[in-house]
Amino acid sequence: MNNVKVSTKNVNVHYGTKQALHRVTLDINEKEVTALIGPSGCGKSTFLRCINRMNDLIDICKVDGSITVDNEEIISDEVDVVSLRSKIGMVFQKPNPFPKSIFDNVAYGPTIHGIVETKTDLEEIVHLSLKRSGLFKEVKDRLHEPGTSLSGGQQQRLCIARAIAVNPDIILMDEPCSALDPIATATIEELIDELKNKYTIVIVTHSMQQAARVSQRTGFFHLGELVETGETQKIFTNPENEKTQGYITGRFG
Amino acid sequence: MFYWSLIIISLGIYSAYIFGKSRITSHSRQLEIKTASLPTYYAQYIMVWCLLPALIVYFGWIIFEDQIIQNLVLANFDFDLNPALNASLLIAEIKNVALSDSFAEGKATEILNAAEHYASIKYVSSISFYLSILIVMILGVMFASRKLQPSFRAQQSIENYVKYFLFFCSSVAVLTTVGIVFSLLFESLRFFSDVSVFEFLFGTKWYPYIPIREGQSGSQGSFGAVPIFAGTFLIMIVAMCVATPIGLFTAIYLAEYASPRVRRIIKPLLEILAGVPTIVYGFFAFVTVAPFVKTFGQSIGIDASPTSALAAGLVMGIMIIPFISSLSDDVINSVPQSLREGSLGIGANKAETIKRVILPAALPGIVGAFLLGVSRAIGETMIVVVAAGTAPNLTANPFENVTTVTVQIVIALIGDQEFDDPRTLSAFALGLVLFVITLILNIFALRIVKKYRERYE
Missing domain, CATH: 1.10.3720.10 (MetI-like)
Incomplete structure (x- = not known):
C-alpha cells in the first residue's frame, strides 16, 4: 500500500449560490494513477482544479473543507499558491502550448522558477523532459519551431513535458485525450503508465475504458458527490453502489 | 420644383403599390392559382419599377437642365462677332433680369429679349419635367405589370434589387475615396509643375511666399x-x-x-x-x-x-x-x-x-x-x-x-x-x-x- 499524497475531507465547492461539490472525501495515493469518472457536469474537473487551487481564477468560486498535500493544508489564504502549483503540474483538456518555440515551451517553467543556472543545465532539463514525455525523438531536430506547429497528440505531450520540467510531485490531467485521435490517445496512455513510477497522477476522463486501462484507483462522481471510490479493478468488476453499477454498464451518464 | 416632384413621386409609388397588390390578388383569384410569393412582394416589385425611372429622370433633369437652357438662350448671341462678350457673365445677367424686374432697367433690348426667352423656356421646361416624371412612372408600371403573373417569383426579384441597392450604398464610400485620391493627385501635379518634387521632399526651408513683383528682395518663395x-x-x-x-x-x-x-x-x-x-x-x-x-x-x-x-x-x-x-x-x-x-x-x-x-x-x-x-x-x-x-x-x-x-x-x-x-x-x-x-x-x-x-x- 502506497502513502497518501493528497487527502481531501468534506470539500464543498460553490459557484455563486450553486453548490458544485458536496462533502467530497478522497485520498490519493503516491505514485499511482487515480482516475475520476462520472457524467458531464458531475464536478470531477472542479474537484481536480481544487488540488492546485486553479479555482482561484474564477471569482465566484468558493472552496471550503480541507485538502492536504504532503500533510500540509492548502485551503488557506496563507498558502503560497505559486509554489504549490510548481509542485503540482497540470495538463488540460485542449493542448495549450504557448505561442513560443518547442524549446521555450518546456524551458518556461524552469526559467521562471530559477531552477537552472546555466544554459547547458536548462538544455539538459528540456531534453530530459521531452524524453520523459516521449516527444524528444520526434522533435529533436526542430526544437526552435513553434510549439503550435506540432500535431494535437504531440502538442499534448509537449504540455506534459512542460509540466514535468519543473519536477512536480503530482500531475493533474483534465481529460487529456478528449481532443485526440485514438492513436495519439494510446501513446499518451502508455506515457501515463510510465510516468506513474515517478509521479502521482490524477486523471479526469470521460472514457471508462481509459480509466480501466491506466488507473489503479477510481473515484466515481455523480451530481457533485463522490459516490464510490476504490481499486479500479473492483470498481469496474464489482461496484458496491447501484449508481456506479449503472454508470459503468452504460445505463446512464 | 423639389417639393412638387416629391409629392408626385410619393403619390405615384403609393398608387403603384396599391395597384400591384390588388392586381395580383384578383389575378390569382381568377386563375385559382396560388402566387409564388406573398402579394406584397409583387406590389414592391411594381413600386421599384415606378420609382426607379422617376428618380433617373429627376436627377438627369437637375444635372442637365441648366446647361441645356443656357445653350438655347445663348444660341441667339453671336460670340464670333462680338468677342467682348463673356458667356458666363452674360447668362448671369440674363437670369437676374428674368428673375426680377428691378434688374431690367437700362439693359439692352438684346438682353431683355433673351431674358424673356429664358423665362419662357424655363416655364416649358418645368411643365415638361412634371409630365415626363409622370409618364416614365406610368411606363415603368406598365412594363412591370406584364410580369404580374402568379407564377412570377417576385420575392427573388425584390431580393436582387435589395442586393443592388446595398451594393450601390457600399460603392458610394469607395467612389468617394477614389475621388478624393484623384483630386489630391491632380492638384498636387499642378503644384509640382511650379515646384520641383525634389525641392519639396528634401528642401529644408519652408517659406511659402511667392514674390508679388519681379526682383522683390528678401521674399523668394x-x-x-x-x-x-x-x-x-x-x-x-x-x-x-x-x-x-x-x-x-x-x-x-x-x-x-x-x-x-x-x-x-x-x-x-x-x-x-x-x-x-x-x-x-x-x-x-x-x-x-x-x-x-x-x-x-x-x-x-x-x-x-x-x-x-x-x-x-x-x-x-x-x-x-x-x-x-x-x-x-x-x-x-x-x-x-x-x-x-x-x-x-x-x-x-x-x-x-x-x-x-x-x-x-x-x-x-x-x-x-x-x-x-x-x-x-x-x-x-x-x-x-x-x-x-x-x-x-x-x-x-x-x-x-x-x-x-x-x-x-x-x-x-x-x-x-x-x-x-x-x-x-x-x-x-x-x-x-x-x-x-x-x-x-x-x-x-x-x-x-x-x-x-x-x-x-
Missing part, C-alpha cells in the same frame, strides 16, 4: 517640406511616448487585474475620452499644458516657447490613449484563457504570465493598435494648430515651436490668395504625402491585426 515632416514626426514621437505605455498598461489592468465592477466603470470613461472633440483638447493644451511646459522648461534651464511641440504632443498622447487601450484590451482579452491556465498551472505568477505568455501572444495586435495610434497622431490637426505654433522650425528640441503637415494645410487654405497660387496648391501636395503615409500605416496595421486573428481561429 521656398517649398522645402522637411521642417514640416520633422515637426509632424517630433509631435508624433512625443504623443506615442505618452500614449503607448499608458494605453498599454491601462489595457493590461483592465483585461487582467480589474474586477468586473471597476472595468464597467473605467471602460466607458475611457470611451468618453475618445469622444472629446479635438479642438477641446487644443484648449486644454494651450491653456493648461503649454504654460506648464514653459514653467517646467525654465525650471530646468531651457527656454521654452509659449507654444511647443511638447505641449501639443503630451495632449495628443492623452487623446490617443483610449485608442491604444481599447484595442489592446480587446486583443489581450482574446488571448485564450487556456494559455493563462497553462502558465499559472506551472506555477508562474500573474506578472510572469502576463509578461512572458500573454503579451507575446498579443504582441501583433498591440503593434496594430500602436500603428493605428500613429496614424491618428499624424493626421491630428486642431491640437497642433492651437498648441504647437505655426513656425516651420527644423528642430529636435520639443520645447520649441514646430508645425505639422496638417497645420500647414490649414494655413495654406485659409489665406486669401488665389487658387492657383503655389502656396495654396502646396496644401494638396502636403495632403497627398499625409494620405500616402497614413494609408501605408493603416495597411500595415490591418495586416498585422489580421495575421494575429488567424492564429487563434
Whole structure:
C-alpha cells in the first residue's frame, strides 16, 4: 500500500449560490494513477482544479473543507499558491502550448522558477523532459519551431513535458485525450503508465475504458458527490453502489 | 420644383403599390392559382419599377437642365462677332433680369429679349419635367405589370434589387475615396509643375511666399517640406511616448487585474475620452499644458516657447490613449484563457504570465493598435494648430515651436490668395504625402491585426 499524497475531507465547492461539490472525501495515493469518472457536469474537473487551487481564477468560486498535500493544508489564504502549483503540474483538456518555440515551451517553467543556472543545465532539463514525455525523438531536430506547429497528440505531450520540467510531485490531467485521435490517445496512455513510477497522477476522463486501462484507483462522481471510490479493478468488476453499477454498464451518464 | 416632384413621386409609388397588390390578388383569384410569393412582394416589385425611372429622370433633369437652357438662350448671341462678350457673365445677367424686374432697367433690348426667352423656356421646361416624371412612372408600371403573373417569383426579384441597392450604398464610400485620391493627385501635379518634387521632399526651408513683383528682395518663395515632416514626426514621437505605455498598461489592468465592477466603470470613461472633440483638447493644451511646459522648461534651464511641440504632443498622447487601450484590451482579452491556465498551472505568477505568455501572444495586435495610434497622431490637426505654433522650425528640441503637415494645410487654405497660387496648391501636395503615409500605416496595421486573428481561429 502506497502513502497518501493528497487527502481531501468534506470539500464543498460553490459557484455563486450553486453548490458544485458536496462533502467530497478522497485520498490519493503516491505514485499511482487515480482516475475520476462520472457524467458531464458531475464536478470531477472542479474537484481536480481544487488540488492546485486553479479555482482561484474564477471569482465566484468558493472552496471550503480541507485538502492536504504532503500533510500540509492548502485551503488557506496563507498558502503560497505559486509554489504549490510548481509542485503540482497540470495538463488540460485542449493542448495549450504557448505561442513560443518547442524549446521555450518546456524551458518556461524552469526559467521562471530559477531552477537552472546555466544554459547547458536548462538544455539538459528540456531534453530530459521531452524524453520523459516521449516527444524528444520526434522533435529533436526542430526544437526552435513553434510549439503550435506540432500535431494535437504531440502538442499534448509537449504540455506534459512542460509540466514535468519543473519536477512536480503530482500531475493533474483534465481529460487529456478528449481532443485526440485514438492513436495519439494510446501513446499518451502508455506515457501515463510510465510516468506513474515517478509521479502521482490524477486523471479526469470521460472514457471508462481509459480509466480501466491506466488507473489503479477510481473515484466515481455523480451530481457533485463522490459516490464510490476504490481499486479500479473492483470498481469496474464489482461496484458496491447501484449508481456506479449503472454508470459503468452504460445505463446512464 | 423639389417639393412638387416629391409629392408626385410619393403619390405615384403609393398608387403603384396599391395597384400591384390588388392586381395580383384578383389575378390569382381568377386563375385559382396560388402566387409564388406573398402579394406584397409583387406590389414592391411594381413600386421599384415606378420609382426607379422617376428618380433617373429627376436627377438627369437637375444635372442637365441648366446647361441645356443656357445653350438655347445663348444660341441667339453671336460670340464670333462680338468677342467682348463673356458667356458666363452674360447668362448671369440674363437670369437676374428674368428673375426680377428691378434688374431690367437700362439693359439692352438684346438682353431683355433673351431674358424673356429664358423665362419662357424655363416655364416649358418645368411643365415638361412634371409630365415626363409622370409618364416614365406610368411606363415603368406598365412594363412591370406584364410580369404580374402568379407564377412570377417576385420575392427573388425584390431580393436582387435589395442586393443592388446595398451594393450601390457600399460603392458610394469607395467612389468617394477614389475621388478624393484623384483630386489630391491632380492638384498636387499642378503644384509640382511650379515646384520641383525634389525641392519639396528634401528642401529644408519652408517659406511659402511667392514674390508679388519681379526682383522683390528678401521674399523668394521656398517649398522645402522637411521642417514640416520633422515637426509632424517630433509631435508624433512625443504623443506615442505618452500614449503607448499608458494605453498599454491601462489595457493590461483592465483585461487582467480589474474586477468586473471597476472595468464597467473605467471602460466607458475611457470611451468618453475618445469622444472629446479635438479642438477641446487644443484648449486644454494651450491653456493648461503649454504654460506648464514653459514653467517646467525654465525650471530646468531651457527656454521654452509659449507654444511647443511638447505641449501639443503630451495632449495628443492623452487623446490617443483610449485608442491604444481599447484595442489592446480587446486583443489581450482574446488571448485564450487556456494559455493563462497553462502558465499559472506551472506555477508562474500573474506578472510572469502576463509578461512572458500573454503579451507575446498579443504582441501583433498591440503593434496594430500602436500603428493605428500613429496614424491618428499624424493626421491630428486642431491640437497642433492651437498648441504647437505655426513656425516651420527644423528642430529636435520639443520645447520649441514646430508645425505639422496638417497645420500647414490649414494655413495654406485659409489665406486669401488665389487658387492657383503655389502656396495654396502646396496644401494638396502636403495632403497627398499625409494620405500616402497614413494609408501605408493603416495597411500595415490591418495586416498585422489580421495575421494575429488567424492564429487563434
